[in-house]
Amino acid sequence: MVDQQKFFLGLGKRVRQLRRKRNYSQEDMISFGFSARHWQQIETGRPITVSTLLRICETFNVSPEYLVREPDGTPSVSTPRRHEVQFYSDDPVFLEGSTAFIASALEAGNSAIVMATSSHRKRLSQRLNVRGVDVDGAIRAGTYISMDAADLLSTIMVGGLPDGAKFLWGLNGLIKSAVKAAPAEHPRIAIYGGCCGLLCAEGKTNAAIRLEKLGNDLIKSHNVDILCAYSISDFQSDERKHAFRSICAEHSAVHFIPSGFP
Secondary structure, three states: OOOHHHHHHHHHHHHHHHHHHOOOOOHHHHHHOOOHHHHHHHHOOOOOOHHHHHHHHHHHOOOHHHHHOOOOOOOOOOOOOOEEEEEEOOHHHHHHHHHHHHHHHHHOOOOEEEEEOHHHHHHHHHHHHHHOOOHHHHHHHOOEEEEEHHHHHHHHEEOOEEOHHHHHHHHHHHHHHHHHHOOOOOOOEEEEEOHHHHHHHOOOHHHHHHHHHHHHHHHHHOOEEEEEEEEHHHHOOHHHHHHHHHHHHOOOEEEOOOOOOO
């Protein structure tokens, strides 16, 4: 994974070059809604969030890919990116949705990133092999990146909530590696995320919703599709039903909602 300081220093350098190319001074950026101090911090490599990255891109009318990685002439992708959620009642339901999502990406020449518990990652790998996907080969090729959800959360949580800058840095490094490994000409990365479900299972629904919002920022800044997963059993109480609705509202599609709930 790219060193965090190096990543944001490179990002700041590209932002500074872009500003100078457009003949703007740092003071000019105030008229675009940035404070002078904030803009100076951006250019000197201070960590930023995905939402700040998107504001910069809107200001200069460039794609996020232009800033988070070296420009390579890759055309922008017009197909809508997806951020969907799957609620599962048991492991067979979980495996059905996750296997189809990951296998479709790999079979199309794209890469996949899986963030889940150890048991879910093991069962998903087994199911993919049954479907005919050479998981070990994909891991060696770098097109299948599997990591523990709790480990990832430990790198991005600050004060009980996901930190936007740490999230951007961490996910950008994973996505960059996945893009480089994918055989497709213009790959779209499939991200299967169990991090939000893990937070919710621990009673940290506000953190889960915050992470979902960061996911929505991510699909605007990177060529990815995201499928999140939650156990439906975590939403049985009345107080959790509000969280359920809030989580659904953050997604472009919702899969497996039992009849009459909520």
